[in-house]
Amino acid sequence: MNNRRSSPSPAGKRPASTASPWRASHERQRDRELKRDAVIRAAAREFNRKGYHNTSLDDIAARLEVTKPTVYYYVTSKEQLLFQCFVAGVERIRIGFRDVRQLQLPARERLAAVLRRYGEAVASEFGWCMVRAEEQDLSPAMSRHIKTLKSEIDQGIRRLIREGVQDGSIEPCDPKMTAFALAGALNWIAHWYREDQSLSGAQIAAAFVTVFEGGLRPRGSGAQLTDRASPRRRTRRPATALAR
């Protein structure tokens, strides 16, 4: 290992002070960040498999074929490792919100787009850390930080719901409870999804969005039937809940 490309940096002299000597340093810096990322991803995978408390730093190190002090060379503590995994996951969701902000669509459709991104993030390698990082495992400072990030996402969903109710694209409802229901269903994906599944995170999220949007109650014939003898109907949106 240790096959670092030892770029000979042939361009010798530079004019000013901060020029040449920092080239290699920069490369190393990038190298270091790559390795740091690898450490964080390895940690995410192990946390995902065995849980935070059942994963030792020796485990993570072994997975990377290094030793524990090497891991500590890139992160300062196990707690920080969990925190970084969390942030990595949340960042994807925030990107989803940003991407959707400028779309000229009814709020329900923007919400659906956000939720699909959300589901993908939860099904990603960082999903476990994102949704299951317990505040009790983190220092008060990091716990506060996480709560803030989570709250932003929650508020974003509620806002989209309120907008949808206003623009008529969403049935009037309690934004808070509805947001909890939606986010909860998606968060839960992290509990059962494993990457070797046949469905992708995006597919699952899309299926969920379909359920959320349509609801269980049959549509169309309007009359909510209370007797149970009505003939089975196989009409619109046949069980292809997975179609994007």
Place this chain on the structure above:
Amino acid sequence: MNNRRSSPSPAGKRPASTASPWRASHERQRDRELKRDAVIRAAAREFNRKGYHNTSLDDIAARLEVTKPTVYYYVTSKEQLLFQCFVAGVERIRIGFRDVRQLQLPARERLAAVLRRYGEAVASEFGWCMVRAEEQDLSPAMSRHIKTLKSEIDQGIRRLIREGVQDGSIEPCDPKMTAFALAGALNWIAHWYREDQSLSGAQIAAAFVTVFEGGLRPRGSGAQLTDRASPRRRTRRPATALAR
């Protein structure tokens, strides 16, 4: 403490062999079970507050104002403690299924009743243990046991969904994904609900069921509007999503 009612058991003689001497024994037995229950409930509360791994048996013992060996006098291991908490929670859900089985209602309404029970159970003191007990923390045998119980519940929900699609009370959908979405939203309650909340578990569950049944897409006027300039409408089911 130790104010055990020392019932003098005045009824002296009994005819057969196993009669009298076992009276006190019986009382003690009952006493023991009460205490055991108290231990399990105390454990559930602590797990709920601090998580499984952040709760030591000394903590639980201190909460009961006894010492660790006393706790071990009633349970054999920390793992078993978690398992018992889990079973206690799941039992409530199973009762929900049983209660609903003989009802002569469309499947959607039976499902709604089950989900309400489900939500109550998740919001109960055992909710955390029920949904967050990680298989990695348990021995393979107990892990299997838990998986079986969980699977039964999952299959029960799927069955109700299928029945609903057949009797026309539920819009055709993918039972598996729909069940995951519903159960996930309810399970997630355990992550944010604390008993000192203003809403009861039943209220939350009812609100969720309302969301699930109706869906986000507005009903009534049928036409799914794509432009966003339509005037706000405040019609049926006004934001009283909490009404039972």
Place this chain on the structure above:
DNA sequence: TAGGATACCTACTACTGAGTATGATTGAGG
């Protein structure tokens, strides 16, 4: 090629916490 920074390892420390050995106490029944 020396000197310094980087990257990584071996071998620890220190502590937590699950589970236990052993004995004291208490109350019931004889």
Place this chain on the structure above:
DNA sequence: CCTCAATCATACTCAGTAGTAGGTATCCTA
């Protein structure tokens, strides 16, 4: 009183693991 069983405490053992001390090899710059 005496015994026996249930109940509970004191005082341990022991494994696992987060985090560190200090050293070594390698590369970069001068």
